[in-house]
Amino acid sequence: MKETYLSMGISEKTYEFCEKIEQDLKERFCEIDKVAEQNQMKVLGAMQKNHVSEACFAATTGYGYNDMGRETLEQVYADTFHTEAALVRPQITCGTHALALALSANLRPGDELLSPVGKPYDTLEEVIGIRQSVGSLREYNISYRQVDLLSDGSFDWEGIRAAINEKTKVATIQRSKGYQTRPTLSVERIGELISFIKSIKPDVICMVDNCYGEFIEEIEPSDVGADMTVGSLIKNPGGGLAPIGGYICGTAACIEQCAYRLSAPGLGQEVGASLGVLPSFYQGFFLAPTVAAGALKGAVFAANVFEKLGYDVIPNGTEPRYDIIQAVTLKKPEALIAFCQGIQAAAPVDSYVTPEPWDMPGYDSQVIMAAGAFIQGSSIELSADGPLKEPYAVYFQGGLTWYHAKYGIMMALEKLVQAGIVTL
Numbered sequence: 001m002k003e004t005y006l007s008m009g010i011s012e013k014t015y016e017f018c019e020k021i022e023q024d025l026k027e028r029f030c031e032i033d034k035v036a037e038q039n040q041m042k043v044l045g046a047m048q049k050n051h052v053s054e055a056c057f058a059a060t061t062g063y064g065y066n067d068m069g070r071e072t073l074e075q076v077y078a079d080t081f082h083t084e085a086a087l088v089r090p091q092i093t094c095g096t097h098a099l100a101l102a103l104s105a106n107l108r109p110g111d112e113l114l115s116p117v118g119k120p121y122d123t124l125e126e127v128i129g130i131r132q133s134v135g136s137l138r139e140y141n142i143s144y145r146q147v148d149l150l151s152d153g154s155f156d157w158e159g160i161r162a163a164i165n166e167k168t169k170v171a172t173i174q175r176s177k178g179y180q181t182r183p184t185l186s187v188e189r190i191g192e193l194i195s196f197i198k199s200i201k202p203d204v205i206c207m208v209d210n211c212y213g214e215f216i217e218e219i220e221p222s223d224v225g226a227d228m229t230v231g232s233l234i235k236n237p238g239g240g241l242a243p244i245g246g247y248i249c250g251t252a253a254c255i256e257q258c259a260y261r262l263s264a265p266g267l268g269q270e271v272g273a274s275l276g277v278l279p280s281f282y283q284g285f286f287l288a289p290t291v292a293a294g295a296l297k298g299a300v301f302a303a304n305v306f307e308k309l310g311y312d313v314i315p316n317g318t319e320p321r322y323d324i325i326q327a328v329t330l331k332k333p334e335a336l337i338a339f340c341q342g343i344q345a346a347a348p349v350d351s352y353v354t355p356e357p358w359d360m361p362g363y364d365s366q367v368i369m370a371a372g373a374f375i376q377g378s379s380i381e382l383s384a385d386g387p388l389k390e391p392y393a394v395y396f397q398g399g400l401t402w403y404h405a406k407y408g409i410m411m412a413l414e415k416l417v418q419a420g421i422v423t424l
């Protein structure tokens, strides 16, 4: 094995340092595999129950009436998430679109949206109208209220109670920390929050942004009272195979609203040709539990590698995980650049290019990104990025297999060693 890694550009010292860390993670990895096994059975059971057959893989065109594959897939998602209904479509272009759809479909002028978990993901700021933008909910006279988490990461129960009023119609709850430093929420904590909100006002629709969280635990937010659970198919549930798409799983009433909003009033869920992408949706969903487990092992491995080298890592090497994102505070711009170059060099696609920092629109500092993905922008594939500003934190996630995630992290470390930033 060592010879193989040496031939792949890893030095003996890096190999041995990483090997030792992997040995110590055996038990942790075993727990991750158990969760994947449970989730594999959940998905498989849903596919069997709904009689997935070869006929489901046929492409439809035009209006896509009576698309059996599409209808069956939506039922498979609904059964996996234990919801009444689901909308799973290539016409939902990304996670932001799925979230914007779920919100705009279920809010009406005069209603208020509440975020009880602080600032939402960047792209949602424009959807909501926190940042001025054309077509935001705010333009439709939908107001927004936010209650931040307390400094220890706990919910501000009194603040939330005070924020709920006669206009409050939807609560948006983001599971993953995204690119913030707050803790990611466990499904259990999400359940406590939903119960609290509903104890104050039972008809508040609770929507969970489930991006990066699917299949990391044995239960999903839909198991603890979420009315809508929403995510992207180029993250966990697409299993790396879905080339596009988003999903919303939830109550029949909420999903009906979403369907009418996605297509048109009167048409709803009945239209939407699948154009031949369904085989990848089915197969990707089937693989998703093990793909998510591989990415999760990569995140845990990286946390332990860089923690041992003295870097701040969020989450740390031992704490429980509720999403696949790992942050490492690299402290120096050269270190951030070297790390990303290592991830890139380890990729199956575009491994020969060298990522450089650039002035990305909408950011107040330069940003460096590494991704060598089969599907553009797919972040269930191994990818890393970070802004070139204090504290030079890199955020990374993904890896379609654990072995690739491991190699990517070893290569990132190798580049830090070569640059003289780390000595093993």
Ligand SMILES: *Cc1c(COP(=O)(O)O)cnc(C)c1O
Pocket: 094, 095, 096, 097, 121, 123, 174, 176, 177, 178, 209, 211, 212, 232
């Ligand atoms: C990725 C992500 C989104 C947005 O998804 P896109 O597919 O990039 O539009 C929203 N929320 C969270 C927490 C995410 O991680």
